[in-house]
Amino acid sequence: xxxxxxxxxxxxxxxxxxxxxxxxxxxxxxxxxxxxxxxxxxxxx
Amino acid sequence: xxxxxxxxxxxxxxxxxxxxxxxxxxxxxxxxxxxxxxxxxxxxxxxxxxxxxxxxxxxxxxxxxxxxxxxxxxxxxxxxxxxxxxxxxxxxxxxxxxxxxxxxxxxxxxxxxxxxxxxxxxxxxxxxxxxxxxxxxxxxxxxxxxxxxxxxxxxxxxxxxxxxxxxxxxxxxxxxxxxxxxxxxxxxxxxxxxxxxxxxxxxxxxxxxxxxxxxxxxxxxxxxxxxxxxxxxxxxxxxxxxxxxxxxxxxxxxxxxxxxxxxxxxxxxxxxxxxxxxxxxxxxxxxxxxxxxxxxxxxxxxxxxxxxxxxxxxxxxxxxxxxxxxxxxxxxxxxxxxxxxxxxxxxxxxxxxxxxxxxxxxxxxxxxxxxxxxxxxxxxxxxxxxxxxxxxxxxxxxxxxxxxxxxxxxxxxxxxxxxxxxxxxxxxxxxxxxxxxxxxxxxxxxxxxxxxxxxxxxxxxxxxxxxxxxxxxxxxxxxxxxxxxxxxxxxxxxxxxxxxxxxxxxxxxxxxxxxxxxxxxxxxxxxxxxxxxxxxxxxxxxxxxxxxxxxxxxxxxxxxxxxxxxxxxxxxxxxxxxxxxxxxxxxxxxxxxxxxxxxxxxxxxxx
Numbered sequence: 143x144x145x146x147x148x149x150x151x152x153x154x155x156x157x158x159x160x161x162x163x164x165x166x167x168x169x170x171x172x173x174x175x176x177x178x179x180x181x182x183x184x185x186x187x
Numbered sequence: 188x189x190x191x192x193x194x195x196x197x198x199x200x201x202x203x204x205x206x207x208x209x210x211x212x213x214x215x216x217x218x219x220x221x222x223x224x225x226x227x228x229x230x231x232x233x234x235x236x237x238x239x240x241x242x243x244x245x246x247x248x249x250x251x252x253x254x255x256x257x258x259x260x261x262x263x264x265x266x267x268x269x270x271x272x273x274x275x276x277x278x279x280x281x282x283x284x285x286x287x288x289x290x291x292x293x294x295x296x297x298x299x300x301x302x303x304x305x306x307x308x309x310x311x312x313x314x315x316x317x318x319x320x321x322x323x324x325x326x327x328x329x330x331x332x333x334x335x336x337x338x339x340x341x342x343x344x345x346x347x348x349x350x351x352x353x354x355x356x357x358x359x360x361x362x363x364x365x366x367x368x369x370x371x372x373x374x375x376x377x378x379x380x381x382x383x384x385x386x387x388x389x390x391x392x393x394x395x396x397x398x399x400x401x402x403x404x405x406x407x408x409x410x411x412x413x414x415x416x417x418x419x420x421x422x423x424x425x426x427x428x429x430x431x432x433x434x435x436x437x438x439x440x441x442x443x444x445x446x447x448x449x450x451x452x453x454x455x456x457x458x459x460x461x462x463x464x465x466x467x468x469x470x471x472x473x474x475x476x477x478x479x480x481x482x483x484x485x486x487x488x489x490x491x492x493x494x495x496x497x498x499x500x501x502x503x504x505x506x507x508x509x510x511x512x513x514x515x516x517x518x519x520x521x522x523x524x525x526x527x528x529x530x531x532x533x534x535x536x537x538x539x540x541x542x543x544x545x546x547x548x549x550x551x552x553x554x555x556x557x558x559x560x561x562x563x564x565x566x567x568x569x570x571x572x573x574x575x576x577x578x579x580x581x582x583x584x585x586x587x588x589x590x591x592x593x594x595x596x597x598x599x600x601x602x603x604x605x606x607x608x609x610x611x612x613x614x615x616x617x618x619x620x621x622x623x624x625x626x627x628x629x630x631x632x633x634x635x636x637x638x639x640x641x642x643x644x645x646x647x648x649x650x651x652x653x654x655x656x657x658x659x660x661x662x663x664x665x666x667x668x669x670x671x672x673x674x675x676x677x678x679x680x681x682x683x684x685x686x687x688x689x690x691x692x693x694x695x696x697x698x699x700x701x702x703x704x705x706x707x708x709x710x711x712x713x714x715x716x717x718x719x720x721x722x723x724x725x726x727x728x729x730x731x732x733x734x735x736x737x738x739x740x741x742x743x744x745x746x747x748x749x750x751x752x753x754x755x756x757x758x759x760x761x762x763x764x765x766x767x768x769x770x771x772x773x774x775x776x777x778x779x780x781x782x783x784x785x786x787x788x789x790x791x792x793x794x
Contacts, residue, residue, distance in 0.1 A: 148384055161630055164633075169637070174564075182554075186553045187559070
C-alpha cells in the first residue's frame with residue numbers, strides 16, 4: 143500500500159466538490175488564524 | 188556602546204562554539220554512515236556535535252579545565268577534513284534546483300542569519316536570564332558542582348553547557364547563538380525530509396516556515412534550551428522512523444545516540460528513547476536483539492555522565508525521579524512535587540476531554556502565551572488534506588507521536604516542551620499543501636494565498652521581535668532598560684546590597700553580584716511566600732538565607748504609608764519586628780512592576 147506521507151505523489155489531486163471543500167477549509171482556517179493574531183479575535187484561551 | 192572590535196569579538200564568541208559543534212559532529216557522519224548532503228549534512232553534524240560537545244564540556248568543566256574560544260576554533264578546524272570527506276561522499280542531486288527553489292532557499296538563509304544576529308542581542312527572555320545563563324555562568328566561573336538554591340541545575344542542562352565557552356570568554360550575549368543554530372538545523376533537517384517526501388520546492392518553503400513560525404521565534408534568540416532538545420529528539424524519532432522504512436541498522440545507532448543526547452538536554456526528553464524504540468519495534472520491521480542491545484548500550488553510555496553528575500551532586504543519579512527511594516539531595520521533596528504540579532498550570536483548563544480539545548484548537552487559534560497560535564494555521568489547514576489510509580510504519584509513528592504529545596499536553600502544556608514532536612507537523616502540512624497545489628488552478632491559488640498570508644504575518648512578528656534586538660547590538664544596556672525597566676531598577680538596588688543579594692525572581696544574569704532567587708520554584712528549598720499551604724517559618728528562612736551568604740534582600744512592596752517597621756511581606760516583617768533586618772533608608776525606592784516598588788533590606792549580623 144503506498145504511503146502518502148512518504149511520497150506526496152501517492153495522493154491524487156482533488157476535484158469537484160472535494161476541491162471546493164478543501165479550498166473553503168483552508169480559507170476558513172487561515173482567515174480565523176489571521177483574525178486571532180491580527181484583530182485579537184477570541185476563540186479559545 | 189560597543190565599537191567594531193567589540194562587535195567582532197561578540198560575533199566570534201557566537202560563531203566559534205557552534206562551529207566547534209559542527210567540527211566534532213563531522214567526525215561522526217562517516218562512522219554513522221548517514222547519507223546526507225549539503226545543509227542536511229551540516230545540520231546533522233551540528234546536532235550530533237552539540238551532544239558530543241556538551242558531554243566534553245561536562246567532563247572537562249567537572250575537572251575545572253577551562254574551555255577557551257581558541258579550543259572551539261581548534262575543534263572547528265579539526266572537523267574540516269571530515270566535512271570535506273562527507274561532502275565528497277554525499278549523494279549528488281540528479282539536477283540543479285529550479286531558480287524559484289533557490290530563491291526560497293536564499294530567503295531561508297536570510298531568515299537564519301537574522302535569527303543568529305537577533306540571538307546576539309542581550310538576554311531578555313525570562314527563563315534565559317533567570318536560570319539558564321546564571322547556571323551556565325556559575326559552571327564557567329568554577330567547576331561543575333552542586334549549586335545550592337538552583338534546582339534547575341539538577342534537571343539536566345546539556346544545552347546550557349554549550350553556553351559555557353561564550354560565558355567563559357566574557358560574552359554572555361553570544362551564548363544564545365547556539366540556540367539560533369539549533370533553529371537553523373531543525374529547518375535544514377525539515378527541508379531535507381520534506382524534499383524527499385514532497386519536492387525540493389516544498390522543502391525550501393518548509394525551511395522558511397520552520398524558521399519563522401511563532402514557536403521558533405519565541406525561543407531562537409534566547410538561551411531557552413527547547414530548540415536544542417527539539418533537534419536531538421526530532422532527529423532521534425526521525426531516524427527510528429527511517430529504520431522502519433529502510434531497514435538500515437545505522438539509523439538505529441544514530442537514533443539511540445540522539446535519544447541519549449535529548450535525555451541529557453532536559454529530563455522530560457528521556458521519554459524520547461522509549462518512543463524511538465516503539466517506532467522501531469512496532470513499525471513492521473522489529474530490530475534483532477543485537478541491534479536493540481547496541482542501541483540501548485549507546486543511549487545508556489551517552490546518558491551515563493549525567494547520571495554520575497547527579498549521583499555526585501544530589502546522591503540520586505536519576506534526580507528527581509525515584510526521590511522517594513533515592514532522596515532529593517539538598518532539595519525539599521515538597522518543592523519538587525509542587526513544581527511538577529505548577530508546570531501543568533501553563534494552560535488554564537481542566538485535564539479532561541473538553542479541556543484537551545480546547546488545548547488542541549488553541550495551538551492554532553488560541554492566545555495563551557505558552558501555546559496559543561504557536562504552530563500557525565498550516566498544519567491544520569493543509570495537514571487534514573494529507574489524511575488517508577496509510578501504512579503500518581506511518582500509523583505507528585503517528586500513534587507514538589500522539590501518545591507523547593498527550594503526555595506533554597497533560598503534564599506540561601507549554602508547547603516548547605513538545606519541540607521534538609512539533610516539526611513532524613510539517614510533513615502532513617507539506618504533503619497536504621502540495622496536494623492542494625496540484626488540484627487545478629483554484630487549488631494552487633488557494634494554497635499560494637494561504638502561504639502568502641501566513642508567511643506575511645509570521646515575518647511581521649519575526650521583524651517586530653528580531654529587528655530591535657539586532658539594532659541593540661551596539662548598546663545592549665539601553666535595550667535591556669527599555670524591555671524590562673523594573674529589572675534594571677532591581678539591578679541598581681542589588682548593586683547597593685551586601686553579600687549575596689536575595690531577589691524575588693527575575694534577571695539574575697543581569698546582576699553585577701551574586702543573587703539568590705526567593706521564588707520557591709527556582710530555589711527548591713525555601714517557601715518565602717505561602718504556596719498551597721506551604722510556608723517556611725521566618726526563623727528557618729533566616730537561617731537558610733544566612734547559610735547561603737545572603738546579606739541583603741531587594742523585595743517588591745506596595746507603595747504607600749504603613750505602620751513603622753512593616754513592608755507587607757510576612758517573613759520580612761517578622762524579621763523587622765525581631766530586629767533581624769532593617770530597611771535601608773539610604774537606598775531609593777525604585778519602580779517595580781504592577782505599580783509596586785523595590786525596597787532594599789539588610790539582614791542584621793547575628794551575634
